[in-house]
Amino acid sequence: MYIESQHNDRVREWARLKTRRGRQKSGLFLVEGERLVTELLASHVHLEALLYNAALDEPPDAVWNHPKSVDRRFVLSPQAFALIADTETPQGLIAVAAIPKVDPHYPSRVLVLDAVQDPGNVGTLIRSAEAFGFDEIVFGTGTVDPYSPKVVRASMGGLFRVRVIAADPARYLAAWRRRHAQGTIVATAADAAERCDRAALGEQLALVIGNEARGVSDALRALADRTVAIPMAGKAESLNAAMAGTILLYEAYRQAANGAT
Amino acid sequence: MYIESQHNDRVREWARLKTRRGRQKSGLFLVEGERLVTELLASHVHLEALLYNAALDEPPDAVWNHPKSVDRRFVLSPQAFALIADTETPQGLIAVAAIPKVDPHYPSRVLVLDAVQDPGNVGTLIRSAEAFGFDEIVFGTGTVDPYSPKVVRASMGGLFRVRVIAADPARYLAAWRRRHAQGTIVATAADAAERCDRAALGEQLALVIGNEARGVSDALRALADRTVAIPMAGKAESLNAAMAGTILLYEAYRQAANGAT
Incomplete structure (x- = not known):
């Protein structure tokens, strides 16, 4: 026509x-x-x-x-x-x-975005989540719309292959925990004392990435079993949210693939 | 005035x-x-x-x-x-x-960019190199100019704190090897059989990142001691050159910080 x-x-x-x-x-x-x-x-x-x-x-x-x-x-x-x-x-x-209408599956590995706002960062995180086997992504309140043209573009098609869940992150994590009693909720923070490579991230893992400026909210940090940082030689600001998240998704995959839990 | x-x-x-x-x-x-x-x-x-x-x-x-x-x-x-x-x-x-006029120092850890062309990718790699203690970066032939406005912007200031060397990468690596007889030259390739997390990357490491489309050139792959890939659950195309490079710089830092060489 x-x-x-x-x-x-x-x-x-x-x-x-x-x-x-x-x-x-x-x-x-x-x-x-x-x-x-x-x-x-x-x-x-x-x-x-x-x-x-x-x-x-x-x-x-x-x-x-x-x-x-x-x-x-x-x-x-x-x-x-x-x-x-x-x-x-x-x-x-x-x-x-x-827009796919899907209910959460609460799989053993899930990525939770807590008010991540830059479309480029979110697109990159979708790609990394797919690369490292996190096929459910929670878009928490305040996170950029996954179906906005910029995110669609930055995700390079990864968006079509992961499960996108819009949810209140605290509520999602509570439901996830009921299904994964042995699971670990891990928040990321540049000022955390524990290094991500020395913490056992676990086979059942909910990884929480926070807002570019404020990091993970206090409410979600309180819910987390542990808070980890990426070990670094330089300044923490050297890595943006997308790079930091990519490293943590890799680290989780590496540990699981090595049977290091 | x-x-x-x-x-x-x-x-x-x-x-x-x-x-x-x-x-x-x-x-x-x-x-x-x-x-x-x-x-x-x-x-x-x-x-x-x-x-x-x-x-x-x-x-x-x-x-x-x-x-x-x-x-x-x-x-x-x-x-x-x-x-x-x-x-x-x-x-x-x-x-x-x-533009700082500096001669190469050939430090124990160096990042070599082989015809990496996207300014955003190169800016990100500069930031990641700084984060993980690679303070000399070789801009091989065909790599984007580090002092172009887009790279300057994407590096977020990291460019001012690393040593930028424009050089023929094969010649640079030969000189680096003479100073680091025990050093390892590692090329990255999506199709490599060896996983980066199972390869001992070594304390003395020259990490070579290749062109976005063609990867590391055959000439540099021939010079490398090993070629490694990032282990992944999803498709290799999920990660772009900046994300892949960031993970490898992290992996090298993690191994060294764990004394795992």
Whole structure:
């Protein structure tokens, strides 16, 4: 189907998905660019619509003629397309996808984000969580929306393969603990006395990463069994939240893979 | 001193520092924003000039009246200032600094960048190198210029505290090896059979990080004593060069701090 007008109802609805409110109302989000759309099509996330910019020559075949795309393809005028695109130089391809509705599984390894606010940091943490086998991520109150265009982009498709849970982190952790009586809740803090590599992080682990400026909240630190820091030669500020979190996810994986619990 | 014109000789020379060629000719580079300039003033790097945008109210006192700033302060008209600023919304403060001329020290721990091209990745690697005690970094042929505005920004001041060596990496490593007969040259590769956490990385370590797409070059892999990978549950592409490098620098520090060589 071809859509010319910027005032088309569908175009206006899709453009609203750039805002958190628009995503919450519709349960949809945007995925921009061939690479990310390819990752989306390979995942379990439901494709609602596939949009292509009429100003460009040919949509990429593997995406456009993917079985999931059938009856969901729209060619948009450049003006209509620009209204929906988030990046300044849009790549000509946008998918509209359904935000997965999933209940928490409380697996043995979970990453909890406590008011982490930078989309780039959160995207990186999603990638690292996937790399090191943490496939459930709790987006605690005050954490950036995982389905915002910047997080989607920074996660490089990792977002489509992990389980995203929006929850009050204290409540989630209480429920997690009931299922994992031997489990360890670990908070991270630059000023902690215990080194992450000398602490047994455990096979059953809830790892809590805090806000970029304030760290993990007092309430969650009080819930934690231990608080650990990354051993360092230089200044603690050398590592941002994404790098610190990546190291801790690696450390947990390394310990488990070594049977060092 | 107040400078009004965009055509002033100094203004034109400073604006040229945004290009690699301009920096190479003059031996100077630009540092933008109060936070980075503060880090610069606290370091050993020589301050050549301090520029302030006349459109703004008051320059920050701690920077403007710093002992190093005396006789080096220039207030520029907004147009002249905009010509030099790299960011779209300049913060009103730019330092012109001298690129440190340093010879290699060949310390026991060194990070070698082999054609790493993304400024954000390189900035992060500089921060991580500082965090984990690698205070000499070799910028091999094809690696992004460490003094480009984007790298300066992404390094968050770490650049001012590490030793930056531009060198042919094979030649550097040969000279390093002569000084560290027991040293280990470790290349990183996603397809390596050996896990970084099970390999003894050694107290004397040259860690080689490769290009984002091609990895470490064959020539440097041939020079390496071992090639290691990061153990992972997910896909190797989940980690970018900065994250992978950060984990390896941490792993080396962890092993040394545990006396596990």
